[in-house]
Amino acid sequence: MKTLFAILLSFLLLLYPANHAYAADLIKAHDPCSYHPINNADASYSTYAEQDFVNPQEIRSDNGVLETTLEVKYGDNKIAGCPVHLRSYNGKLVGPTLRVEQGDTISIKLINDLPPQAHPDDHNTNQQTTKDCSYEMETKTNNKPHNFNVTNFHTHGLHVDPNECSDNVLRVMKPRAKEGDPAPEYMIKVKVPDDHPPGTYWYHAHLHGSTALQVSSGMAGALIVEDGNDKIPEIAKAKEKIFVVQQIAYNQEGKIEDYENDTFGSTGWEKSKRHVTINGQIVPTIRMQPGEVQRWRFIHAGIRESIKLELRHDRVQIPLYEIAVDGIALGKLDSWKDKPVDLEPGYRSDVLIQAKQLPENQTQQTYWLSDISTTSENSLLGVAETGSILAKVIVEGQPMNMALPNNDQLEKFKKNNAPKDILSDQIKETDKVQQVIFSNNSTDFMVNGVAFDPNHVRNLTLNKAEKWELMTDLESGGPNHPFHIHVNPFQVDRKDPDGQNERIWRDTLLITREHPQTVLSRYTVFTGKFVLHCHILDHEDRGMMEGVQIVDPQKDQNSEPKDENLDPEDKGMMEAVQISHNPI
Known part of the structure; x- marks a missing residue:
């Protein structure tokens, strides 16, 4: 080239x-690799943009087990005509979709085929072995971007065991020690509970120090939990589109090997003029028939950009009927026809779209799926974000007579599949409040004034309910931060499209400087160590993450939870519920 x-x-x-x-x-x-905006007037535009939409490759469970191999290696692909050489799952710009049912086991052989790590002593680990698996646990780290060829694996949003070889993000998966050695293999086994909420989840690399670089290279994919025999007919008939929305970073050589050129800084993405991709595609074309209903599953697998989704024909906004948020059913149709659907890093949104019937004597109509502009006050970048086109929708062909589900159907589905609400009277007023304060300056990124240390954990007790307060430190002057906690969903009040309060389940929540959030939490089912952190992933790599440990007092005779490795038979979960306080 x-x-x-x-x-x-x-x-x-x-x-x-x-x-x-x-x-x-x-x-x-x-x-094509220079830092310039995508322009549909460019001669080469049609060679890479507006191609037919393609769902990611899909792997389904069989007889209760999803068994597959994920190879972490450099992949050679093209983005907007630029040849890119980036870390990947199986050599692709997006990982395969993993589709399971409630009660299934996800069994993955992860092969780390990246080159040897230049400075392998950046992590201190200890080897642990149980009857089921052997793994390395991180015992010491630093809070600078590092170890870009070391990885691990996180199932974002799943309510599963965080220990051993399950959803364990303190685990370390190294590449070969020297050239010529075979690529190491690591077993991952995640048991999905029988009563797990069906919905849209995702997976991605999550090693502290290399998370942002690996995820921004494309190391992420959809993880769908199906609902078995409790499907709503109108939704079951709808064609499904999976949107893994990414901000894939690369320099003018088509690579990303370090945090060069302020790649992950507040203005780095805007300066690079790179374009948001959907499943690795630029402005893909979606085809629908008049009257057709489709289900679109959106996953924000990017690093920092706020995305505000709108679907329009000319100046008319086409409703996005939201039925689930962060994987969990809303229990009704939220018709976003005057406001956009908000996607922050880590968010998911399931929407239904119904194409309008064509006017008489018209054979085709075009809609545009857009990310509308964002003000600097509402942006994770800290600067104003310009709008952009994400996808093209062409409506043509034989008319269809499809229907949307009604709210009675959706409410019944939620009752049978969503977690039960936590009531405020379950919280003891005498208990202390758990507090999370995100803060940063030019060099330090912290939770409650402390940068990440795998040996420093927030101790919680199984089956106890507590109040949490989530906020951004005003004095630090930093940007807004999306809060994410592993393993555990939580509830938050927001304004629905009609301006009414509604309580929804989430696992990731934008915390703005002006709007702290009060959260009620209850810890049930799973014990063990996991983390909470800012989902601006370069902030997490730099220290804006905290360990969390839930213990069962009946198995630990001491009254105070201890910071040590727990019995692998222990199980725990934290469910957090947002009460009405500064609803967003």
Whole structure:
């Protein structure tokens, strides 16, 4: 590619001997890897954009087990015509969709086929072995981006065991020690509970220090928990589209090997002029028939950008009928027709779309799925975000007579599949309040004034309910922060499309400087160590993460939970519920 540009540049210099600068600028404008915005007037635009939408490759469970291999390696692909060489799952820009049912076991052989790590002593670990698996646990780390070839695996949003070889993000999965050695293999086994809420979840790399770089390279994928025999007919008939929404970063060489050029800084993404991808595609084309209903599962697998979704035909907004948030059913149709659907990093949203019937004598209509502009006050970047087109929708063909589900059907589904609400009278007023304060300056990123240390944990007691307060430190002057806690869903009050309060389940929640949130939490079922953190992943890599440990006092005779490895038979979960306080 570079040789071709060099030849073309030489040719142009011969054509324009008196204006070498003009020729050089012309070549630069046509370099697909340069930092310039996507433009549908470019001659090459049609070669990479507006191609037919393609769902990611899918792997389904069989007889109660999903068994697969994920190979972590460099993949060679193209984004907007630029050849990119990035860390990946199985060499693709997006990982395969893992589709399971309630009660299934996810069994993954993860092969770390990346090159040897240049500074392997950046992590201190100890080896642990149980009857089921052997694994390395992180015991010491630093809070700088590092160990970019070391990885692990997180099932974001799943209510599963955080210990051993399950959803254990304190686990370390190293590459080969030296060139020529075989690539190490690591077993991951995640048991999905029989009563797990069905819905849209996802997985991604989560090693402290390398999370942002690996996820921004494309190391993420959808994880769908199906609902077995309790499907709503109108939804079951709808074609499904999975949108893994990513901000894949790469330099003018098509690579990303470090935090160069302020890649993950507040203005890095905007300066790079890179375009949001959907399943690795630029502005894919979705085809629908008049009257057709489709189900779109959105997953924000990006790093920092706030995405505000709208679907429009000319100046008319087409409703996005939201039926689930962060995987868990709403129990009604939220018709977003005057406001956008908010996607922050880690968020998921399931929406139904119904194409309108075409006017008489019209054979085609085009809709545009857009990320509308965001003000600096509401942006995770801390600067205003310009709007962009994410996908094109073409409506044509034979009319269909499909229906949307009604609220009675959706409420029944929620009653049978969503977690039960936590009541405020379950909280003892005499108990202390658990507090989370995100703060940062130019060098330090902290939770409650402390940067991440795997040996420093927040101790919680199984089956106890407590009040939590989530906030951003105003004095630090930093940006807004999306709060995420592993293993555990929580509830939050928000304004529905009609301006009424509604209580929804989430596992990730934007915390703004102006709006702290009060959360009620109850810890049931699973014990063990996991983490809470800011889901601006470079903030997490730099220390804005905290360990959490839930213990069962009946198995630990001491009254105070201890910071040590727990019995692998222990189980625990934290469910957090937001009460009406500064609803968003």
